[in-house]
Amino acid sequence: MISNEPAITPELIAAHGLTPEEYARILKLIGRAPSFTELGIFSAMWNEHCSYKSSKIHLRGLPTKAPWVIQGPGENAGVIDIGDGLAVVFKMESHNHPSYIEPYQGAATGVGGILRDVFTMGARPIACLNALSFGDPNHPKTRHLVAGVVAGIGGYGNSFGVPTVGGEVRFHRRYDGNCLVNAMAVGIAQADRIFYAKATGIGMPIVYLGSKTGRDGIHGATMASAEFGADAEEKRPTVQVGDPFSEKLLLEACLEIMAKGCVIAIQDMGAAGLTCSAVEMGAKGDLGVALELDSVPCRETGMSAYEMMLSESQERMLMVLKPDKEKEAEAIFRKWGLDFAVVGKTTPSKRFVVRHGGTVMADLPIKELGDEAPLYDRAFSATAKLPTIDARAIKPPLGVAAALERLIGSPDLCSRRWVWEQYDHVILGNTVQRPGGDAAVVRINDGPKALALTADVAPRYCEADPFEGGKQAVAEAWRNLTAVGARPLALTDNLNFGNPERPDIMGQFVGCVRGIAEACRALDFPVVSGNVSLYNETNGRAILPTPTIGGVGLLGDFAKSMTLAFKAEGEAILLIGETRGWLGQSLYLREICEREEGAPPPVDLAAERRHGDFVRSLIAEGLVTAVHDISDGGLLVALAEMAMASRIGAVVDGLQDVLAEATPHGFWFGEDQARYVVTAKNAEVIAQRARRANLPLRQIGTTSGRVLAVAGERPLRVADLIHRFEAWLPNYMAASPA
Amino acid sequence: MKSAVLVFPGINRERDMARALAHVAGREPAMVWHAERDLPAGTDLVVIPGGFSYGDYLRCGAIAARAPIMEAVRAFADKGGLILAVCNGFQIVCEAGLLPGVLMRNAQLRFICRDVYLRVERSDTPFTRGYNAGQVIRVPVAHGEGNYIADGATIARLEGEGRVVFRYASPDGIVDPNWNHNGAMNAIAGIINERGNVLGMMPHPENHVEAAMGCTDGRGLFAGLVDHFKLAA
Numbered sequence: 019m020i021s022n023e024p025a026i027t028p029e030l031i032a033a034h035g036l037t038p039e040e041y042a043r044i045l046k047l048i049g050r051a052p053s054f055t056e057l058g059i060f061s062a063m064w065n066e067h068c069s070y071k072s073s074k075i076h077l078r079g080l081p082t083k084a085p086w087v088i089q090g091p092g093e094n095a096g097v098i099d100i101g102d103g104l105a106v107v108f109k110m111e112s113h114n115h116p117s118y119i120e121p122y123q124g125a126a127t128g129v130g131g132i133l134r135d136v137f138t139m140g141a142r143p144i145a146c147l148n149a150l151s152f153g154d155p156n157h158p159k160t161r162h163l164v165a166g167v168v169a170g171i172g173g174y175g176n177s178f179g180v181p182t183v184g185g186e187v188r189f190h191r192r193y194d195g196n197c198l199v200n201a202m203a204v205g206i207a208q209a210d211r212i213f214y215a216k217a218t219g220i221g222m223p224i225v226y227l228g229s230k231t232g233r234d235g236i237h238g239a240t241m242a243s244a245e246f247g248a249d250a251e252e253k254r255p256t257v258q259v260g261d262p263f264s265e266k267l268l269l270e271a272c273l274e275i276m277a278k279g280c281v282i283a284i285q286d287m288g289a290a291g292l293t294c295s296a297v298e299m300g301a302k303g304d305l306g307v308a309l310e311l312d313s314v315p316c317r318e319t320g321m322s323a324y325e326m327m328l329s330e331s332q333e334r335m336l337m338v339l340k341p342d343k344e345k346e347a348e349a350i351f352r353k354w355g356l357d358f359a360v361v362g363k364t365t366p367s368k369r370f371v372v373r374h375g376g377t378v379m380a381d382l383p384i385k386e387l388g389d390e391a392p393l394y395d396r397a398f399s400a401t402a403k404l405p406t407i408d409a410r411a412i413k414p415p416l417g418v419a420a421a422l423e424r425l426i427g428s429p430d431l432c433s434r435r436w437v438w439e440q441y442d443h444v445i446l447g448n449t450v451q452r453p454g455g456d457a458a459v460v461r462i463n464d465g466p467k468a469l470a471l472t473a474d475v476a477p478r479y480c481e482a483d484p485f486e487g488g489k490q491a492v493a494e495a496w497r498n499l500t501a502v503g504a505r506p507l508a509l510t511d512n513l514n515f516g517n518p519e520r521p522d523i524m525g526q527f528v529g530c531v532r533g534i535a536e537a538c539r540a541l542d543f544p545v546v547s548g549n550v551s552l553y554n555e556t557n558g559r560a561i562l563p564t565p566t567i568g569g570v571g572l573l574g575d576f577a578k579s580m581t582l583a584f585k586a587e588g589e590a591i592l593l594i595g596e597t598r599g600w601l602g603q604s605l606y607l608r609e610i611c612e613r614e615e616g617a618p619p620p621v622d623l624a625a626e627r628r629h630g631d632f633v634r635s636l637i638a639e640g641l642v643t644a645v646h647d648i649s650d651g652g653l654l655v656a657l658a659e660m661a662m663a664s665r666i667g668a669v670v671d672g673l674q675d676v677l678a679e680a681t682p683h684g685f686w687f688g689e690d691q692a693r694y695v696v697t698a699k700n701a702e703v704i705a706q707r708a709r710r711a712n713l714p715l716r717q718i719g720t721t722s723g724r725v726l727a728v729a730g731e732r733p734l735r736v737a738d739l740i741h742r743f744e745a746w747l748p749n750y751m752a753a754s755p756a
Numbered sequence: 757m758k759s760a761v762l763v764f765p766g767i768n769r770e771r772d773m774a775r776a777l778a779h780v781a782g783r784e785p786a787m788v789w790h791a792e793r794d795l796p797a798g799t800d801l802v803v804i805p806g807g808f809s810y811g812d813y814l815r816c817g818a819i820a821a822r823a824p825i826m827e828a829v830r831a832f833a834d835k836g837g838l839i840l841a842v843c844n845g846f847q848i849v850c851e852a853g854l855l856p857g858v859l860m861r862n863a864q865l866r867f868i869c870r871d872v873y874l875r876v877e878r879s880d881t882p883f884t885r886g887y888n889a890g891q892v893i894r895v896p897v898a899h900g901e902g903n904y905i906a907d908g909a910t911i912a913r914l915e916g917e918g919r920v921v922f923r924y925a926s927p928d929g930i931v932d933p934n935w936n937h938n939g940a941m942n943a944i945a946g947i948i949n950e951r952g953n954v955l956g957m958m959p960h961p962e963n964h965v966e967a968a969m970g971c972t973d974g975r976g977l978f979a980g981l982v983d984h985f986k987l988a989a
Contacts, residue, residue, distance in 0.1 A: 172867050176898070177808040179768025263766045263811025353791075355765060442869045442898040444963050447772040450970075461968065464775075576968065 034061035062290035096546025121166025141205025153194030182441035183458035195556025217303035235330025398524035407616035409684030468576035470504030477562035479618035488533025495569035504571030516560025540623035583663035590701035595693030599684020606687035670719035767807035804845030817847030846956035857906030863939025886980025922946035
């Protein structure tokens with residue numbers, strides 16, 4: 019008989035994040051009241067984080083296929099083919115709610131979770147990235163969150179032994195109550211040796227591996243499926259504690275038993291721990307699962323079935339092993355000092371049965387636990403269109419030189435060195451391009467192939483126009499990969515939004531997803547994995563819509579990868595793309611004019627593709643010496659970044675006609691899309707090609723000296739620009755909290 | 757040159773080290789598990805690589821220093837065998853008493869990964885014969901606890917006996933607090949034992965041996981060791 023302590027009350031149901039309607043659905047599904055343990059299992063399976071109940075119907079519109087896609091969304095991570103019998107396995111996932119409550123452990127376990135997703139599939143992780151959004155620098159909590167999150171990411175990744183090679187950091191008051199921590203991991207596997215969660219065979223032993231189960235993280239996924247009120251701090255016990263040392267051992271042990279051919283199915287215990295992993299293995303294989311909790315290795319005594327089923331203790335795996343290889347696998351795990359226990363078996367019944375102390379604590383239909391989760395087509399209202407801002411109507415409060423100085427020393431454009439120096443970005447000896455460029459470049463094994471990796475999004479665009487913003491996020495990631503010479507192959511998306519029960523927020527979500535889908539189709543850049551994080555909201559105030567795009571591209575030869583630094587004096591500086599002086603939602607408008615207004619720049623996907631393909635061909639043929647895509651801050655910020663990276667200056671002139679048309683502040687700081695700056699020894703060859711291809715291209719100057727000299731503006735010493743660029747973040751972090 | 761790279765649980769730069777050794781010496785090193793009791797027969801060079809042995813729990817290097825293999829390593833050192841200990845390896849040999857002093861948390865209390873400049877203080881050791889004395893090399897560091905500290909008498913002795921082999925410096929070779937990222941005493945980046953056969957250093961020469969990584973300044977250390985054994989043969 020199923021014990022039922024405590025009694026199931028409406029309050030208990032609500033505390034599990036289940037609505038009365040959802041509870042009614044449970045009653046109908048199992049034909050009786052659930053036990054306490056069963057209620058916990060339903061809450062774990064049916065929360066937003068695990069079930070995607072608000073987002074699923076919209077995610078179906080994303081393109082997920084291409085000839086090089088081996089595995090799209092639905093597994094632990096996406097898998098793409100890169101030739102030579104190799105595959106790239108990658109995914110990005112959020113750890114927002116825990117990171118706000120406990121920044122170090124929240125961020126650390128975010129990294130741990132995404133690494134497990136990648137090596138669960140048989141891949142050795144070769145790189146990590148992360149995208150971080152924090153509140154206003156002046157908010158009293160921001161400094162503490164930045165310090166804790168960065169230290170947590172470093173603390174986990176450095177110890178695990180994977181280079182953290184790129185990402186992004188932003189500050190905006192709309193993240194005051196909810197910081198975002200999106201972590202991406204990338205691994206390499208043999209294309210014919212990918213491991214999946216699907217169990218096969220009846221009566222197969224289900225094996226528990228890794229660390230012991232404790233009481234940490236109980237209800238973590240449920241916590242991450244609700245907005246914060248004033249009591250966010252009290253949720254600290256729901257945050258897990260990371261142990262990168264155990265994870266490193268788990269990685270080596272898993273890869274070793276996979277190589278020995280011991281594994282039939284494998285699933286890591288992430289959100290909702292043992293519940294989610296066991297149900298997934300059974301449901302995917304059309305099999306039942308019987309768990310014997312008395313065999314689960316526990317860190318504490320007296321843990322109940324409920325606690326064991328909902329614990330989110332880290333560094334744990336569940337596997338179905340080939341019975342004849344069980345002893346061999348056990349010896350490998352013992353060698354690495356990890357726990358190994360047979361905790362159950364597959365059954366023909368299609369039931370999920372959990373026994374503890376001789377009592378059946380749960381007996382549920384396994385397929386329905388996942389398949390019959392509620393699915394919502396939530397009401398949504400489209401975001402109202404904002405007017406286009408004419409640069410001529412904006413009176414510049416500062417001269418061009420002064421505006422540039424302020425922009426490159428502003429929180430969103432200054433150097434991120436303080437952050438990435440806390441991440442080991444050179445371990446494994448394959449980091450060809452370190453953080454600070456358009457995309458990181460990581461060599462695969464001994465080359466010559468390499469991956470280009472980036473994470474990007476402009477939330478202010480998404481807020482102003484979700485559809486264009488979604489398009490832009492994809493185009494920007496695609497451009498970043500292109501700028502280092504890579505062919506963009508696929509992406510992972512991490513969709514961070516507010517409360518989906520609000521039609522305006524749901525409208526942002528729907529708009530962004532549609533924009534992402536459109537850009538993916540136009541650029542042949544499918545989505546192969548992803549994660550949705552909703553309810554990023556505190557006291558009714560939501561974050562900016564932040565659909566982070568993690569892009570992966572392939573370089574045939576790492577030695578041909580391109581960087582953004584000027585290479586020598588006397589080289590031509592060329593601008594590719596159309597500059598109309600689009601100031602709506604630009605950083606110039608926000609930082610210099612203190613206005614967050616207007617429609618964001620429209621994204622012409624055909625132009626993106628044309629210009630990007632052109633740039634990539636120039637790189638492949640060795641015709642250019644430096645490439646940088648133009649994004650936040652516009653053209654002059656891009657030029658300053660190229661100068662600062664090289665300590666070489668430039669003379670920029672001969673632009674009277676465009677300056678008159680677009681206005682100087684519009685031309686220099688507008689954020690028109692589909693643009694690149696390149697340098698070349700021989701500009702004429704490139705100009706001819708552009709003419710033949712009917713591409714907008716013009717020479718805007720020449721690299722020269724140690725000064726960035728824009729005709730008609732105050733010349734700026736590159737050394738002084740570097741000083742401003744490097745100063746803000748360390749100074750901010752060193753200042754004592756207000 | 758027959759090298760043996762020790763692998764403790766949590767060590768994570770053993771692949772980088774093995775690749776550098778194979779690249780320069782033309783021979784794959786043996787990878788030796790911490791639970792072994794013996795080094796492979798005929799080992800010329802023992803390398804203790806970087807990482808987080810035992811998660812750096814308790815104290816960096818403290819648990820690894822007491823692992824089964826370390827008895828064989830101590831005997832190897834007693835017979836004059838060459839030991840290269842990098843980063844966590846340096847911490848381990850200090851904990852094992854093969855080198856004096858201790859590596860404390862960086863003065864800034866943060867993990868730091870960046871290229872640093874080292875002044876090579878001596879070229880008359882098997883580890884530095886590939887360099888000239890006074891030469892400046894660029895190699896990365898990646899550590900949270902690399903701040904070398906010892907008592908006054910020990911520091912005086914190290915300096916007096918010329919046992920500081922690498923020092924953090926400016927690109928021009930000038931020792932300056934601005935170029936000492938972790939606050940180490942006397943800007944010490946690497947030291948050698950009295951007998952001259954055990955080198956401990958925090959930076960990672962193994963990450964700068966290939967032109968593909970943008971710098972080959974670390975190559976001299978491995979090339980010098982190869983030469984040393986060639987001459988000895």
